[in-house]
Amino acid sequence: MNNNREAPDTIRSIVIAVLFLIPAIGCDHERNPVNRARLDMRTFALAIEAYHEANGKFPPWAIGPDSINQSDIPSLSKESLKQFSNLVPDSPEITNGMTKNGIFRDPFVGTDTSLSYYYRDSDWVIWSAGPNGRYELNLDVLRTSMELTSDLFVDYRYDPTNGSSSTGDLIIFRKDIVY
Numbered sequence: 001m002n003n004n005r006e007a008p009d010t011i012r013s014i015v016i017a018v019l020f021l022i023p024a025i026g027c028d029h030e031r032n033p034v035n036r037a038r039l040d041m042r043t044f045a046l047a048i049e050a051y052h053e054a055n056g057k058f059p060p061w062a063i064g065p066d067s068i069n070q071s072d073i074p075s076l077s078k079e080s081l082k083q084f085s086n087l088v089p090d091s092p093e094i095t096n097g098m099t100k101n102g103i104f105r106d107p108f109v110g111t112d113t114s115l116s117y118y119y120r121d122s123d124w125v126i127w128s129a130g131p132n133g134r135y136e137l138n139l140d141v142l143r144t145s146m147e148l149t150s151d152l153f154v155d156y157r158y159d160p161t162n163g164s165s166s167t168g169d170l171i172i173f174r175k176d177i178v179y
Contacts, residue, residue: 033107037107038172040105041128042172042177044117044126045124045172048119048124048126058119060080061118062078063139068081069114069116072139073135073139074117074139074142075114075116075117108129109128123147123149124148125148126171128171130167130169131166137169149175156171157170
């Protein structure tokens with residue numbers, strides 16, 4: 001009889017342990033670059049919205065020498081950098097993931113490459129190269145799309161069920177964020 005009573009207690013203990021471990025594993029952004037990038041992307045999105053609120057427009061984006069990344073992947077323009085950087089809260093939790101310019105870095109590309117950013121009309125998109133370190137989403141795709149919505153970019157998104165090195169970018173759109 002004691003064995004039958006011990007089994008539910010053991011199962012209950014295992015379930016409780018798993019319930020406590022799941023959030024710890026899922027929220028450990030210091031050891032999980034995907035979670036870290038997503039957290040930084042959301043904070044970056046809030047700074048973009050604050051810039052929009054203060055200036056009536058989104059911060060300019062650029063490619064090439066006018067962008068802070070100086071590459072063919074869109075990022076913040078150099079002209080908007082100072083004003084934009086002042087909108088990002090100053091805390092160790094946030095500044096650990098910054099580039100030398102004070103913008104959120106892409107943890108999958110390089111130590112001084114920022115997250116990518118593009119806007120058109122009243123929509124914006126922020127993305128990271130994802131665990132494979134290669135950008136799937138690019139300016140040509142963005143310019144030819146009818147809208148900047150997640151439904152149209154499913155082929156470019158990182159899918160965590162395919163393993164940590166699967167293709168795809170981490171992407172968030174303004175329309176996906178609930179404020």
